[in-house]
Amino acid sequence: MPDQPLWRPAFLADVADIARLSKAHLGPYAEGDAIFAERIRLAPEGCFVLARGPAIVGYFCSHPWMRKKPPALHEMLGEIPAASDCWYVHDVAVDADARGGGVVANICARALDVARSKGFRTAMLIAVSGADSYWKKLGFIDATTEALRLKLKDYGDDAVYMERALSGD
Numbered sequence: 001m002p003d004q005p006l007w008r009p010a011f012l013a014d015v016a017d018i019a020r021l022s023k024a025h026l027g028p029y030a031e032g033d034a035i036f037a038e039r040i041r042l043a044p045e046g047c048f049v050l051a052r053g054p055a056i057v058g059y060f061c062s063h064p065w066m067r068k069k070p071p072a073l074h075e076m077l078g079e080i081p082a083a084s085d086c087w088y089v090h091d092v093a094v095d096a097d098a099r100g101g102g103v104v105a106n107i108c109a110r111a112l113d114v115a116r117s118k119g120f121r122t123a124m125l126i127a128v129s130g131a132d133s134y135w136k137k138l139g140f141i142d143a144t145t146e147a148l149r150l151k152l153k154d155y156g157d158d159a160v161y162m163e164r165a166l167s168g169d
């Protein structure tokens with residue numbers, strides 16, 4: 001029986017596996033090694049990989065950012081802005097045979113606990129390819145504005161900017 005996969009913090013050594021999974025599961029919205037390496041460097045407390053023994057079968061990447069100002073696809077951040085007022089769930093993907101059983105809900109809750117512990121009161125994300133219905137189940141709601149709709153065009157016509165309040169749960 002294969003090992004039960006477990007989430008652990010992501011390290012720079014995991015970047016090639018993360019980029020491989022991004023390419024496999026996010027198609028045109030996949031990002032490359034440099035993007036993930038930067039996120040891990042800037043916010044190691046928000047980045048995790050799902051490890052089954054030595055194999056990486058999923059990743060979850062999040063970091064502080066500015067509400068309603070999601071970074072563009074492939075955009076390097078440089079630094080976490082001092083004005084960050086939101087926890088950004090940047091990206092997640094899990095191999096099909098490791099999905100289910102709340103595996104992503106669990107790591108999302110863990111990351112949002114980190115956010116709360118740092119004083120953040122809102123989380124945000126961009127849902128692509130119809131995944132907004134999935135994120136709705138995790139408590140996120142559509143908060144797309146007209147201005148954001150234009151900004152999100154690189155993420156596809158069906159991209160949805162979503163937010164979730166962190167206080168009070």
Ligand SMILES: CC(C)(COP(=O)(O)OP(=O)(O)OC[C@H]1O[C@@H](n2cnc3c(N)ncnc32)[C@H](O)[C@@H]1OP(=O)(O)O)[C@@H](O)C(=O)NCCC(=O)NCCS
Pocket residue numbers: 025026092093094095098099100101102103104105126127128129130131132133134
């Ligand atoms: C999104 C993802 C991480 C979810 O993994 P998971 O939490 O283990 O998901 P599950 O397989 O347990 O699915 C949970 C439920 O959400 C639904 N769901 C999963 N992915 C979905 C999606 N992209 N859009 C709509 N519904 C989705 C499932 O059908 C399932 O519904 P059910 O409870 O009614 O059966 C995984 O599907 C994945 O890696 N997808 C490819 C990458 C991706 O789309 N990332 C998110 C981009 S915003």
